[in-house]
Amino acid sequence: MKLWNVFVDTSIFRSSNFNINSKLFSIIQSLCKSKRVNLIITDITIEEIKANLSKVIGETESIIKQTRAKVGILRNLDSDDYKFLFEKFKTEEVYNQLIDKIMNYFRQCDVEIIKATEIHPKRIFSDYFEGRPPFGGGKKKNEFPDAFVIAAIDEWAKKTGNKIYVVSGDQDFKDVQTINNNLIYLKSLKEFIELVLSDDNVLVKFIHDLIDHNRDKILAAIEKEIKQYEMVVMDADPDAEAFIEDASIIDLYNMAVIELSENEATVQANVHASLDIFVNCYDPDSWYKDSEDGTIYYWNKIEDTFEREMDFEVEFDIRFNKTDMDDIEILRVVVNKGELLEFYLDEDARSFYK
Secondary structure (H helix, E strand, C coil): CCCEEEEECHHHHHHCCCCCCCHHHHHHHHHHHCCCEEEEEEHHHHHHHHHHHHHHHHHHHHHHHHHHHHCHHHHHCCCCCCHHHHCCCCHHHHHHHHHHHHHHHHHHCCCEEECHHHCCHHHHHHHHHHCCCCCCCCCCHHHHHHHHHHHHHHHHHHHHCCCEEEECCCHHHHHHHCCCCCEEEECCHHHHHHHHHHHCCCHHHHHHHHHHHCHHHHHHHHHHHHHCCEEEECCCCCCCEEEEEEEEEEEEEEEEEEEECCCEEEEEEEEEEEEEEEEEEECCCCEEECCCCCCEEECCEEEEEEEEEEEEEEEEEEEEECCEEEEEEEEEEEEHHHCCEEECCCHHHHHHHC
16 A cells, blocks of 8 residues: 655644644544554754744734733623633643644654754755745745755655655745655645545545536535524624625535545535625724723614625535435535634725734
8 A cells, every 4th residue: 555755834734723633634643543644744844833833822812811901891790600711821831732732643643753954054055046946036035944844855755765745835835846856745635635545546536526416416505504604794893793695606626535435425625605794783984982981982883785705615524325426415514614704894904804
């Protein structure tokens, strides 16, 4: 059985909110334990994960402090129901618990750690002055860590005679592939998992054909689930309400089979959808502050339907019959990883709130 070598970049951990309990990371762990996948990480990547985790925890602490300042009235309650809101945020304890989980995950996967810090700088500076990826024409100095990582996994591939899949959301890793045949770029874990499953299972292609054949039925099930999801208005008052009145999927793309048995499959994909969203909130542009007590008041309300096009992830389970393409049952649909969908009255404000 083929052993698949894969390097997972810091950007993948960051985009998954460092949730190594997620389905995709759990599948990778299972594939490692069954010796089908060799997970490779560099020492620099581990330090990047630690630095990014620390930054996110710091941002979380800041948000908690801001929230605490706004809900101070809850201190007046006799019950202890909201007491936790005012307890000191244990930054170091949170960091240690989360990094311990990540490092334990690596141990469970029997991860191979490559010493990128031992790469000779001469090679890196040569790439920098020649403008080769990851530096490019702009010679971006902030790409030096990635350059050492890329050089390390490239040397590993040459030394072992094996190609290595590089999973990253970073364009620089993709650019490297254009001049390096040892590295095969993928932008998501789900793509890599499907490749592994496809290696010895013809059912993967069958599932894609099955989805194409039953596309209308699957889209209808996803649209039905979308309509049941709550939305949060990001640029309005906390009491703002938003409901999806109608949903129409424009495109279903980036599909990948991530789990497969004889008659059931789990598929992850992205959708581009047109949503009719009813919003009930105070107009954020119609506020004024009371000069005496500082209370903010609004003189206008918004009660209207907005049309928005949005992209988000979906996951669905299907039961199928290998002898009948029409015999398909959609068992489960999860939209946006089960999290609230975000709505902005002012689409230009999205980058500000991000």
